[in-house]
Amino acid sequence: MGENNITERMEEKGVKPTSNRILIMKTLIKEARPMSLSDIEETLPTMDKSSIFRVLSLFLKNDIVHSFEDGRGIINYELCTQKGICNNSEAHIHFYCKLCHKSFCMKDIPMHDIELPQGFIPHSASFVIKGLCPECAGR
Ligand SMILES: [Zn+2]
Ligand SMILES: [Zn+2]
Numbered sequence: 001m002g003e004n005n006i007t008e009r010m011e012e013k014g015v016k017p018t019s020n021r022i023l024i025m026k027t028l029i030k031e032a033r034p035m036s037l038s039d040i041e042e043t044l045p046t047m048d049k050s051s052i053f054r055v056l057s058l059f060l061k062n063d064i065v066h067s068f069e070d071g072r073g074i075i076n077y078e079l080c081t082q083k084g085i086c087n088n089s090e091a092h093i094h095f096y097c098k099l100c101h102k103s104f105c106m107k108d109i110p111m112h113d114i115e116l117p118q119g120f121i122p123h124s125a126s127f128v129i130k131g132l133c134p135e136c137a138g139r
């Protein structure tokens, strides 16, 4: 995704593109995997943690990113793949590696519709499988 696409994507979601916001979105695109606040902080040492957190909170509110808890209970952020308002249909299973602490998206594993008993209204769901990633398992 080029710079123009980034600003376009943000505007579609109702967020004004500022330099910090563009930088954080670029980082998430470049890493191409879910990142925690401290992962992003390490990648962008020039930005302070509270600024990063503010941008991520805004991104969450406007469906630019989605969040889930990894195998440690730490919030990870990943880019929403839908344009404009998101209906969360791209929810998928995550795999957490206990050794390198990375989260991986298992987007190709189908997740069947989960039917909840009457009266329960889901807002988010988190499915995390813990174990070793191929790289760590091969060590
Ligand atoms: Zn989405
Ligand atoms: Zn690993």
Ligand SMILES: [Zn+2]
Residues within 6 Å of the ligand: 034, 078, 092, 093, 094, 104, 105, 106
């Ligand atoms: Zn994911």
